[in-house]
Amino acid sequence: MMLANYIGAVALVVIGFYAMVMKRDIIKIVVGMGLVDYGLNLMIVSVGFNEGGTAPIYTFGELTSGMYFVDPIPQALTLTSIVIGACVTAMALALCVRLYKEYGTLDAHEIRRLHG
Amino acid sequence: MTYDVYMHFPVLAIMALFVGAFLVTLSGKREVLRNIIAGAAVLIALTLLALLIKPVMVDGEIITYWMGNWEPVNGYAIGIALEVDALSLFFGLLVAIAVACSCFYSFQYIRQDDARGGYFTLYLMLAGGVMGIVLSGDLFNIYVMLEVMTFAAVGLTAFRTWNPNAREAAFKYLVVGSIGSSCVLLGTALVYAQCHTLNLAQISALIPGRMNPTMVLAFALLFTGFGCKSFMFPFHPIAADAHGAAPSSVSVLISGVFTKTGVYGIIRVSYFLFRSMGLTSMQTGLVFIGCVSMFVCVTMALNQHDFKRLLAFHSISQIGYILTSLGLCTALGIAGGLYHAINHTLFKGLLFLTAGAVLYATGTTYLEKLGGLARKMPQTAALFLIGAFSISGIPPFNGFYSKWMIYQATFEKASETGSIGYALVTVVCVVTSVLTLASFIKVGQSVFFGQMPLEYENVKETPLSMRIPMWIMAALCVFTGVAPNIMINYVIGPATGAVLNFPGYIDAAMGEGYAAATITDTGYLAEPRLLTIGAWNPVNWLLLFVVVLAAVFLVSILGKRDRGEVNCAPDSKHAVFFGGEESQYSHVASGDLFWGFKHNLRGYLGFMSKAHSGVTNDYVLWGVTALAVIILYCFAFM
Numbered sequence: 111m112m113l114a115n116y117i118g119a120v121a122l123v124v125i126g127f128y129a130m131v132m133k134r135d136i137i138k139i140v141v142g143m144g145l146v147d148y149g150l151n152l153m154i155v156s157v158g159f160n161e162g163g164t165a166p167i168y169t170f171g172e173l174t175s176g177m178y179f180v181d182p183i184p185q186a187l188t189l190t191s192i193v194i195g196a197c198v199t200a201m202a203l204a205l206c207v208r209l210y211k212e213y214g215t216l217d218a219h220e221i222r223r224l225h226g
Numbered sequence: 227m228t229y230d231v232y233m234h235f236p237v238l239a240i241m242a243l244f245v246g247a248f249l250v251t252l253s254g255k256r257e258v259l260r261n262i263i264a265g266a267a268v269l270i271a272l273t274l275l276a277l278l279i280k281p282v283m284v285d286g287e288i289i290t291y292w293m294g295n296w297e298p299v300n301g302y303a304i305g306i307a308l309e310v311d312a313l314s315l316f317f318g319l320l321v322a323i324a325v326a327c328s329c330f331y332s333f334q335y336i337r338q339d340d341a342r343g344g345y346f347t348l349y350l351m352l353a354g355g356v357m358g359i360v361l362s363g364d365l366f367n368i369y370v371m372l373e374v375m376t377f378a379a380v381g382l383t384a385f386r387t388w389n390p391n392a393r394e395a396a397f398k399y400l401v402v403g404s405i406g407s408s409c410v411l412l413g414t415a416l417v418y419a420q421c422h423t424l425n426l427a428q429i430s431a432l433i434p435g436r437m438n439p440t441m442v443l444a445f446a447l448l449f450t451g452f453g454c455k456s457f458m459f460p461f462h463p464i465a466a467d468a469h470g471a472a473p474s475s476v477s478v479l480i481s482g483v484f485t486k487t488g489v490y491g492i493i494r495v496s497y498f499l500f501r502s503m504g505l506t507s508m509q510t511g512l513v514f515i516g517c518v519s520m521f522v523c524v525t526m527a528l529n530q531h532d533f534k535r536l537l538a539f540h541s542i543s544q545i546g547y548i549l550t551s552l553g554l555c556t557a558l559g560i561a562g563g564l565y566h567a568i569n570h571t572l573f574k575g576l577l578f579l580t581a582g583a584v585l586y587a588t589g590t591t592y593l594e595k596l597g598g599l600a601r602k603m604p605q606t607a608a609l610f611l612i613g614a615f616s617i618s619g620i621p622p623f624n625g626f627y628s629k630w631m632i633y634q635a636t637f638e639k640a641s642e643t644g645s646i647g648y649a650l651v652t653v654v655c656v657v658t659s660v661l662t663l664a665s666f667i668k669v670g671q672s673v674f675f676g677q678m679p680l681e682y683e684n685v686k687e688t689p690l691s692m693r694i695p696m697w698i699m700a701a702l703c704v705f706t707g708v709a710p711n712i713m714i715n716y717v718i719g720p721a722t723g724a725v726l727n728f729p730g731y732i733d734a735a736m737g738e739g740y741a742a743a744t745i746t747d748t749g750y751l752a753e754p755r756l757l758t759i760g761a762w763n764p765v766n767w768l769l770l771f772v773v774v775l776a777a778v779f780l781v782s783i784l785g786k787r788d789r790g791e792v793n794c795a796p797d798s799k800h801a802v803f804f805g806g807e808e809s810q811y812s813h814v815a816s817g818d819l820f821w822g823f824k825h826n827l828r829g830y831l832g833f834m835s836k837a838h839s840g841v842t843n844d845y846v847l848w849g850v851t852a853l854a855v856i857i858l859y860c861f862a863f864m
Binding site for chain 1: 366370373377380381384390391393394395396397398400401404405407408411412414415416418419422424466467470471529835836838839840841842843846847850
């Protein structure tokens with residue numbers, strides 16, 4: 111079951127990189143960045159999964175050595191990473207708006223005043 | 227523990243910057259209050275780190291601070307740690323000094339901008355993020371701080387509303403920078419999957435027993451991620467764009483401080499966590515990347531017509547020196563790399579600040595339009611010369627000493643291994659240094675000397691509040707150049723020792739004896755041999771330099787009669803030797819210097835210029851290709 115998750119994660123990352131390399135529309139480049147991020151989130155949360163484990167919500171009194179639950183740390187990491195990803199997307203889109211106002215186009219091949 | 231009170235200093239230094247960032251926002255439009263808060267925040271951070279020099283650098287203490295007092299239980303480090311050894315403190319001090327100088331400079335400098343309120347918030351967040359990375363002992367914490375830092379840097383790059391290129395540079399920076407961030411995140415996740423911990427010390431103890439393909443992949447990803455943050459070879463175009471578009475006081479941070487986090491990350495990952503630098507293949511790889519960065523960027527710099535863009539390419543070229551030197555994996559090489567890192571921050575910061583002063587006074591950084599400013603801005607010109615001599619490695623300034631250490635380290639490596647490749651590396655280093663000097667002669671000539679265009683008649687010297695930070699940096703450039711023994715003994719030596727002393731780092735975090743229990747092979751690096759450093763004195767070299775200069779001068783006077791004829795094109799601009807109206811105000815501009823040299827190399831330079839096309843997709847393609855190549859290389863040779 112986890113294999114499907116890993117394949118899905120890698121596929122998302124590859125599609126994201128493909129969009130960033132091949133698509134000339136800068137909005138699509140931002141979508142590609144988002145896809146890479148989602149792939150990574152899926153990967154991290156899959157890393158901490160244990161087959162048949164329960165949610166990791168216990169108090170210290172209930173916790174005994176035989177308990178079986180999923181690893182909570184990757185979930186915390188994923189939440190952090192989702193927040194960061196949302197910020198990156200928001201910031202990139204804000205820059206896209208400004209670029210469209212200044213250059214009148216969203217084509218990455220025309221937004222190249224800085225070169226050489 | 228005799229150093230109880232010191233344990234809180236690292237976290238307070240980070241907090242001071244972030245709390246300062248918050249308070250600056252509250253100060254609204256009250257400019258004086260805002261300046262006081264920002265200045266106080268950077269000074270507090272600098273003071274706290276300076277107080278740590280005694281225990282960490284001199285006494286060799288390693289400070290571990292567990293956030294919320296979550297100490298390791300049963301040999302597992304669950305809590306988030308801040309761990310400060312001499313290497314962390316070395317980079318932390320570097321950051322604090324550059325941030326403080328640049329902050330005081332920008333009080334006056336950003337008067338020209340609108341939206342000044344947001345500037346110091348982002349500035350202090352960038353500083354806090356960098357400080358968090360170098361002082362942290364937790365891999366995921368490093369990633370979060372990396373993102374905070376990247377965000378603030380992108381925001382500051384796009385900050386100048388009147389600079390038409392700023393948004394474009396920021397967008398490219400964000401897109402290509404996100405490749406690096408993604409790599410670091412994925413690498414962190416893979417390391418966690420294998421070791422079930424995020425604490426650097428524990429990872430470092432656990433990894434050697436678990437080198438499997440997943441860990442090789444994790445290493446390649448972390449290496450590429452931090453390489454992207456240090457703008458090494460295929461990631462360099464975004465650095466040039468971002469430095470050029472950002473305000474100069476921010477360029478100081480991006481060039482002097484931001485890139486150092488990448489260098490720091492590479493040291494931590496390859497010397498500490500995976501300890502893969504013992505492998506010949508990894509040494510070759512890092513040295514190769516360093517040499518390519520060095521050479522490509524210095525030749526790109528020859529082609530530039532913008533002061534700050536030119537400085538940006540030189541900045542990456544110097545990062546190439548640092549990477550090359552670190553890749554040698556000898557004590558002298560590491561010491562040379564670290565010494566060059568501190569010198570790079572100082573002289574590059576100084577040069578960017580002088581570029582900012584020129585921009586402040588004249589409103590342009592375009593080299594062809596400037597000229598003769600030394601008459602109007604004598605102090606700025608003197609400061610520029612100090613910076614230019616430092617970066618070109620002329621004694622007694624600091625670049626000479628660290629570059630000499632790098633030459634010696636590469637040459638010793640060549641004689642040790644008997645490989646012709648490392649001798650070639652020495653040659654590349656020297657050639658790059660010569661080209662650096664050439665392009666700074668070009669900048670000096672076209673900005674500060676020669677004929678002054680008439681429109682700059684009323685240009686004034688920059689205000690005192692901007693000159694003082696520049697003079698401080700210049701003084702530090704001279705100090706690190708003439709007092710290398712003090713630097714080696716108190717700063718570079720301990721830091722180099724810390725790079726090689728991973729068992730001490732592990733024990734400080736996980737409790738005494740942890741490293742000995744988990745690591746069997748500790749002899750991958752020899753004991754640091756710093757005794758060989760310091761056999762040469764910059765002052766003697768200065769005397770030699772003067773003698774050689776006098777000899778050249780004498781020969782050139784004696785040979786005056788036989789000087790060859792100059793064949794110039796019948797262009798009125800180049801016909802200065804024949805007089806005439808046109809030539810009276812003709813200035814030997816940046817494009818005219820070295821034109822013969824550039825003409826001969828036009829094939830290569832034209833190709834490089836075309837390759838840096840400015841299209842975001844191309845730069846992403848370079849980055850992804852670099853990632854793929856590094857992953858394949860690691861799988862093939864690790």
